[in-house]
Amino acid sequence: MKLTNFPRVHITHGPTPLEFMPRLTEALGGPNLYIKRDDCTGLGSGGNKTRKLEFLMADAVKHGADTIITQGATQSNHARQTVAIAAKMGMKCEILLEDRTGFKDASYKKSGNVFLDHLYGAGVRELPGGTDMNAAMATVAEELRAAGRKPYIIPGGGSNPIGALGYVTCALEMVNQFNTQDLRVDCVVHATGSAGTQAGLVVGLEGTRSLIPVLGIGVRAAKEAQETNVYNLAVKTAELLGVPGCVRRESVMANCDYVGGGYGVPTPGMVEAVTMVARLEGILLDPVYSGKGMAGLIDLCRKGHFKKGENVVFLHTGGAVALYGYMDAFGDLKPL
């Protein structure tokens, strides 16, 4: 696997820490719980899109782009991180935000990631839920080309084979940390959405024959669709990397029982998970992704799916900025 074959902008603050979570482990009484801190990747308050953007932005430069176009939900972390890196690299950025939740409160519409999008200087276009976002981005690209600009489109979540290379690098980084810290890992768990993170991890962990399984906790699609999306992207990523055939279908596993009412819609499990991890470990999760991912991990520990003595690593993909857009979901927080 030769990642140096691909142009890359090195901006990730890494290796990101791998930490034990003693108080959460004790509270649940199940496996030893570790956390890989990809919320600390740097770039506009951090998160998993930093690693993808290293490869995507280098590709944009290679194509002579001067403007980045991307899309996401209103409180998209991906959009916010893309705007931040565009600012850093002296490019313009147009983001298209889809109203996937219909939430009307000012904190959701204006605070959190949306405030940062404007602060970093993006052109922000709001579109109704159900819009064909890829078609909408193509239209914006046409407009920009007509005005003499050179647009480069990054898909939602930065999830294409180039972006997924970022999570191949994370897989290699983790395997190295596990080996040097003598940590025998039974499973890596994380929130899975647009599929690039899980696809990259699976390619990295399978391609190195690490024998470490990955479990994605879904935040939007149903299990079958999510696993298919991840698998298809993993296959293409492996081909791009020159290791075709390294991904087995059985190694792509998603559990989509924790989505609740839909993408970005709070669940009681998410509120419990975010509050527990804040109060036991001082770590901020997010309401859309890592909060639901952790809700899944907590439930699976309680059900005995993961057992005492096993070592489980939760990959923290970031997103805490969105908490400011979701304060209402937490109601009146009582002191401990």
Ligand SMILES: *Cc1c(COP(=O)(O)O)cnc(C)c1O
């Ligand atoms: C985008 C995102 C994810 C999901 O990653 P995908 O590569 O889209 O599956 C998880 N957590 C956070 C905080 C994100 O912003």
